Each structure stands twice: as structure tokens, then as C-alpha cells.
Amino acid sequence: MSRILVVDDEEPLRALVARGLGMDGHTCITAADGAEALDILIAEQGHFDLLLTDIRMPLMDGIALALAAKQQFPELTIMLMTGYAEQRERAKSLEAIVEEVMTKPFTIAELRATVLKVIERSIG
Template sequence: MTRVLIADDEDSMRSLVARAIAMDGHETVTAQDGAEALEVLTRDEGAFDLLLTDIQMPVMDGIALALTAARDFPALKILLMTGFAHQRERASGLEAIVHDVVTKPFSVADIRTAVADALAARKSA
């Protein structure tokens, strides 16, 4: 079973994404910001297949989380989410460590497809 760590400061978005991904049989773990997600990654020694993180969050944003996670756990696939165009621009240039940026709002089908694509890319890498 694949493990997905979801980091988003919005409770409703975190639970929607977790439920959507669980529909495909993935185990989900959630965190409310980047710092908590990094604690989970460190505690579990990076034992996740995918990190799905919002870009704009308090404490530690998704880009700082992605940079740290990619450095410490290079096999981890990373997907970013954002509802803000300027945040999407911040993610440009991170193609080497980020599989894709999913634009909010998205449908359940959109996020499930994005996760499946990222996981398929991880397996073929």
C-alpha cells in the first residue's frame, strides 16, 4: 500500500484530499502545516511514497517543506497545491524536485489523477 503525506492548513481541504486519495487504496497521513509534516517525515524516516503539500501555509510553507524533504528524502515524490497564481510562480524552477503543481480549486477526480500520475512517475524512475 502506498503512503501519502498531506500537508494543508485548511481542515476541509486536508480531509477532502485524504478521502479522495483513500478511495484509491492509499494510506494517508495528514499534517496542518509544513513543520508538522516535516516532523512526521523525520519520525517515519521518510517512509512515504508521496508528499502532497499546499504552498501557502503558516509556520513552514510548502516550498520550504519541499526543499527540505527533497534534500533529506530524495526518493520522495512531491506534489504541490495552490490556489494562488503568484505561489505557482514561486514553484517554477523546482522541476527537479517537484513532480507537478495542482491548481485549486480542483475536483476529486483531478487530485486522484494527479496523485496517480506522480506515483506512476515514481515507479518508473
């Protein structure tokens, strides 16, 4: 299926998301923050089908990561996750570069369905 870079500073959630998406055959690479994720993106030359990142993280938040990633890899599909209403409002300014913003908490079924929809939309 797809290669997905999963970025979240909470290890249990990061692992759960990667496992859940792996159930659909996706290959997930994980990063603990935006800076680590950007290093991975550069090392992998942006060869991911989806960047799935939390917004609120230390070092480099998901919005800064989305902006940097899209600048270097314009074809990259980006999806954000957040549990904070104010972060969701900040993400509205990124509608041109972000395909979807998921509100935490979400079920694995909701995540899998949304990721599938976003990936299908980016291919089609």
C-alpha cells in the same frame, strides 16, 4: 497502494483530499503545516510514496517543506497544490524536485488522476 503525506492548513480540504485519495486505497497521513509535516517525515524516516503539500501555509510553507524534505529524503516524490498564481510561479524554480503543481480548486477526480499519474511516473 501508496503512503501519502497530505499537508494543508485548511482542515476541511486536508480531510477531503485524504478521503478522496483513500478511495483509491492510498493510506494518507495528514499534517496542518510544513513544520508538522517535516516532523512526521523525520519520525517515519521518509517512508512515504508521495508528499502532497499546499504551498501557502503558516510556520513553514510548502516550498520550504519541499526543499527540506528533498534534502533529507532525496528519493521522496513531491507534489504541490496552490490556489495562488504567484505561488505557482515560485514553484517553477523547483521543477527539479517537484513532480507536479496542481491548481486549486480541483475536483477529487482530477486529484486522484494526477496523484496516480505522479506515483506511476515515480515508480516507472
